[in-house]
Amino acid sequence: xxxxxxxxSEQAAQITPRGTPVLHSERVYCVTFSPDGRYLVSGSVNxxxxxxxxxxxxxxxxxxxxxxxxxxxxFSPDGKTLASASGDGTVFLWNMEKRSHFRIExxxxxxxxxxxxxxxxxxxxxxxxxxxxxxxxxxxTTSKRPPWKLKGHKSEIYSxxFSPDGRxxxxxxxxxxxxxxxxxxxxxxxxxxxxxxRVTSxxFSPNGCLLAYASTNTHIYIxxxxxxxxxxxxxxxxxxxxxxxxxxxxxxxxxxNDRSVRLWEVESGQQIQILEGHQNDVNSxxFSPDGxxxxxxSDDRTVRVWDxxxxxxxxxxxxxxxxKQKKAAAIEKNSDIRPKKYLDKYLNPDHLAEIIPPxxxxxxxxxxxxxxxxxxxxxxxxxxxxxxxxxxxGYHGLTHKGGLDNLALSxxxxxxxxxxxxxxxxxxLYYGREGERExxxxxxxxxxxxxxxxxxxxxxxxxxxxxxxxxxxxxxxxDLRHSFFGSGWTPxxxxxxxxxxxxxxxxxxxxxxNLKENFTLLKDQLRxxxxxxxxxxxxxxxxRHFAADRKRNYLKRTxxxxxxxxxxxxxxxxLNPNASAPPSTSDLFHQHRQIVMSNDKITML
Amino acid sequence: xxxxxxxxxxxxxxxxAARHFTQADLHSESAxxxxxxxxxxxxxxxxxxxxxxxxxxxxxxxxxxYKEAAEQARLWLKEIKQEPKRQAEEKIRALLxxxxxxxxxLQPNQAxxxxxxxxxxxxxxxxxxxxxxxxxxxxxxxxxxxxxxxxDLVRLGYEKxxxxxxQTLNLQRLRCLEEYLENVADDFxxxxxxxxxxxxxxxxxxxxxxRERLWEALTEFEDDLR
Numbered sequence: 001x002x003x004x005x006x007x008x009s010e011q012a013a014q015i016t017p018r019g020t021p022v023l024h025s026e027r028v029y030c031v032t033f034s035p036d037g038r039y040l041v042s043g044s045v046n047x048x049x050x051x052x053x054x055x056x057x058x059x060x061x062x063x064x065x066x067x068x069x070x071x072x073x074x075f076s077p078d079g080k081t082l083a084s085a086s087g088d089g090t091v092f093l094w095n096m097e098k099r100s101h102f103r104i105e106x107x108x109x110x111x112x113x114x115x116x117x118x119x120x121x122x123x124x125x126x127x128x129x130x131x132x133x134x135x136x137x138x139x140x141t142t143s144k145r146p147p148w149k150l151k152g153h154k155s156e157i158y159s160x161x162f163s164p165d166g167r168x169x170x171x172x173x174x175x176x177x178x179x180x181x182x183x184x185x186x187x188x189x190x191x192x193x194x195x196x197x198r199v200t201s202x203x204f205s206p207n208g209c210l211l212a213y214a215s216t217n218t219h220i221y222i223x224x225x226x227x228x229x230x231x232x233x234x235x236x237x238x239x240x241x242x243x244x245x246x247x248x249x250x251x252x253x254x255x256x257n258d259r260s261v262r263l264w265e266v267e268s269g270q271q272i273q274i275l276e277g278h279q280n281d282v283n284s285x286x287f288s289p290d291g292x293x294x295x296x297x298s299d300d301r302t303v304r305v306w307d308x309x310x311x312x313x314x315x316x317x318x319x320x321x322x323x324k325q326k327k328a329a330a331i332e333k334n335s336d337i338r339p340k341k342y343l344d345k346y347l348n349p350d351h352l353a354e355i356i357p358p359x360x361x362x363x364x365x366x367x368x369x370x371x372x373x374x375x376x377x378x379x380x381x382x383x384x385x386x387x388x389x390x391x392x393x394g395y396h397g398l399t400h401k402g403g404l405d406n407l408a409l410s411x412x413x414x415x416x417x418x419x420x421x422x423x424x425x426x427x428x429l430y431y432g433r434e435g436e437r438e439x440x441x442x443x444x445x446x447x448x449x450x451x452x453x454x455x456x457x458x459x460x461x462x463x464x465x466x467x468x469x470x471x472x473x474x475x476x477x478x479d480l481r482h483s484f485f486g487s488g489w490t491p492x493x494x495x496x497x498x499x500x501x502x503x504x505x506x507x508x509x510x511x512x513x514n515l516k517e518n519f520t521l522l523k524d525q526l527r528x529x530x531x532x533x534x535x536x537x538x539x540x541x542x543x544r545h546f547a548a549d550r551k552r553n554y555l556k557r558t559x560x561x562x563x564x565x566x567x568x569x570x571x572x573x574x575l576n577p578n579a580s581a582p583p584s585t586s587d588l589f590h591q592h593r594q595i596v597m598s599n600d601k602i603t604m605l
Numbered sequence: 606x607x608x609x610x611x612x613x614x615x616x617x618x619x620x621x622a623a624r625h626f627t628q629a630d631l632h633s634e635s636a637x638x639x640x641x642x643x644x645x646x647x648x649x650x651x652x653x654x655x656x657x658x659x660x661x662x663x664x665x666x667x668x669x670x671y672k673e674a675a676e677q678a679r680l681w682l683k684e685i686k687q688e689p690k691r692q693a694e695e696k697i698r699a700l701l702x703x704x705x706x707x708x709x710x711l712q713p714n715q716a717x718x719x720x721x722x723x724x725x726x727x728x729x730x731x732x733x734x735x736x737x738x739x740x741x742x743x744x745x746x747x748x749x750x751x752x753x754x755x756x757d758l759v760r761l762g763y764e765k766x767x768x769x770x771x772q773t774l775n776l777q778r779l780r781c782l783e784e785y786l787e788n789v790a791d792d793f794x795x796x797x798x799x800x801x802x803x804x805x806x807x808x809x810x811x812x813x814x815x816r817e818r819l820w821e822a823l824t825e826f827e828d829d830l831r
Contacts, residue, residue, distance in 0.1 A: 452760060452765065453757035453758070453761045454757075454760075455760045455764065456789065456792045456794045456795020456796070456798060457792045457793065457794045457795060458757075458760075458792075510768070512761045512765070543757050545755055545756070545757040545758075546757075548755070548757075549717070549720060549721070549724070549755075575756065575791065575792060576754070576756075
């Protein structure tokens with residue numbers, strides 16, 4: 001077992017149920033936390049959805065409507081709506097404020113088609129449910145059109161899950177496959193097939209790198225989406241019903257028919273603790289949004305809440321051995337079940353052509369882009385809080401990257417006995433903070449100025465810079481969005497999505513910059529994101545004279561407001577090689593650079 | 606040699622014409638003749654005797670007399686204050702010229718005040734004013750952009766002016782486009798784009814005539830070859 005797993009196990013050994021188990025009148029099939037962490041919601045055989053206030057065992061409310069068992073629950077990302085899927089073939093959308101509901105029925109000709117799994121997309125634009133007829137139903141939250149039917153499974157679908165960027169939907173079921181669907185194109189992207197292994201639960205890790213699925217063969221499989229490697233977590237003694245990743249993607253929790261809830265360290269594949277207490281099959285598990293609690297629902301008619309705060313006590317001190325021991329868990333390299341590298345497909349700069357067909361790019365943009373791509377590494381964000389790794393070779397010849405003060409801090413945070421043990425055994429240690437980086441999910445918004453002020457070379461340069469920034473920033477992880485800021489403000493779109501990529505080049509504004517309205521919309525957007533992201537960055541690709549003649553006080557006040565919401569950087573475009581003085585608005589950004597183009601040559605100041 | 610002689614003669618003729626115009630109290634014509642002869646100061650003196658504040662101010666700015674230009678712009682503003690009709694039509698241009706003069710005379714705060722009120726009026730009135738006046742106002746903004754080295758305003762001003770002229774005022778639009786082209790000559794891609802637009806906007810009859818002329822030239826060339 002790796003040192004990290006040892007520490008986690010030591011900590012996990014102290015995990016206790018928080019409060020007394022929440023008692024239900026019937027078996028409990030599903031459980032989930034509200035996005036604000038305030039409520040715990042459970043669905044039960046008694047056909048009602050129960051709402052509990054976290055921290056108490058008091059039933060806050062219950063919602064009735066289903067005529068059969070409630071199989072699955074999912075909150076919309078804003079927490080305003082709760083979707084419940086039931087054996088009666090309906091999905092109920094519960095308004096959590098008014099406690100009213102909207103009923104969607106998918107059964108036809110008096111044949112009841114039970115719905116087993118339900119999920120909301122992180123962008124709140126879709127929700128999906130897996131049905132007993134082997135069809136995934138995908139509804140748009142913005143229109144009342146009938147659902148898209150994603151057909152492919154040969155049998156019942158037990159679970160569905162959206163990827164964190166909302167681009168993919170995974171579904172798993174009785175036909176021993178996990179299918180990955182492209183949400184934008186509504187088509188099947190990938191099939192992971194494992195004969196004899198019926199899939200009961202699927203989950204994407206919140207950092208978007210992994211896909212996990214649980215099986216009736218007692219194993220949990222974790223697929224690395226970047227390289228297709230899969231890892232098996234073995235330990236349960238009976239079929240696993242439910243899995244969930246912790247918000248920082250570091251841990252995985254599982255519940256099975258062997259009456260146990262197990263905690264796993266994802267990276268090493270080590271089981272770090274068995275949480276015992278349930279008297280019957282465990283049907284559902286969930287992490288709270290802050291990762292400090294976990295909940296499990298069981299056939300023993302209880303929901304247990306587990307206090308995991310001990311595991312989060314030192315999120316910054318991630319310990320691992322320099323000479324990494326071979327992972328205990330088996331690593332499979334069977335090419336038959338390896339998925340395509342569809343994440344890579346969009347992240348690799350060489351695949352720009354797949355995002356935007358070359359023929360749709362103006363020659364000028366292509367030329368500028370190829371120039372810029374070689375330069376942008378200098379411009380990419382280097383400030384990944386928590387990504388530094390400090391190494392010390394068994395305290396013999398300390399080498400380190402980063403500040404020693406941080407190293408010392410993490411050293412002191414370790415249990416003394418453990419630290420002594422390491423030092424005495426001359427074990428080499430890595431102190432890193434990768435875990436924190438995953439925890440701080442980041443969104444980067446690239447804002448490109450449009451409008452009549454941006455014409456000719458300035459516009460071509462802005463387009464090329466935008467493309468280069470998208471390619472470079474996509475490699476840094478986190479979500480990426482793009483907006484135009486001109487006579488209007490375009491809502492942020494995922495620029496890597498094939499459907500959206502063309503929009504990067506098609507923008508035609510017929511008016512000048514509309515600063516006031518755009519800033520209001522931007523502020524609203526950032527406020528929404530603040531609830532979902534730990535870190536928000538913006539990169540402005542703007543003309544050197546952007547907002548130069550607007551009233552200084554107004555600008556200062558506005559920018560100050562958005563400064564509180566995110567970190568802003570600017571790339572100022574200039575065609576005047578002699579303009580060496582910083583742009584007048586440069587001090588309003590946290591960081592800025594000037595990109596000057598003169599005689600087809602681009603320089604950065 | 607011949608060219609130089611021709612130019613000298615031309616300049617001398619313009620000078621003489623200007624003097625004649627001055628004697629006849631035709632000061633605007635005199636100013637135009639002085640300008641053509643390359644004598645800006647004399648042209649300004651002639652213009653100062655007229656009430657053409659716009660051209661006087663513009664010329665003063667061109668000649669680098671920023672204080673005097675600001676003075677003229679203020680006078681212009683004072684004059685148009687009395688007449689509501691003129692106020693709507695000319696105030697924006699007067700304010701922009703004043704802003705230019707103050708900016709170049711290194712009075713940034715006063716320049717910004719004048720500019721702000723011009724921009725405010727521009728956005729308020731642009732939908733109410735007739736297309737020609739509207740276009741002129743936007744052209745004035747572009748001219749301000751040229752003088753204070755703000756290429757973004759040059760682009761915005763000319764684009765809006767071109768849109769305001771539209772197809773109905775095509776000749777004005779072509780003239781404006783030529784000016785636009787002249788002022789963004791350093792921007793290769795924009796120049797290309799504008800040249801394409803110019804080709805589209807050229808009156809068809811002219812194009813036909815041009816084609817005929819080319820055809821004639823070609824046949825003549827062919828005849829010569831034979």
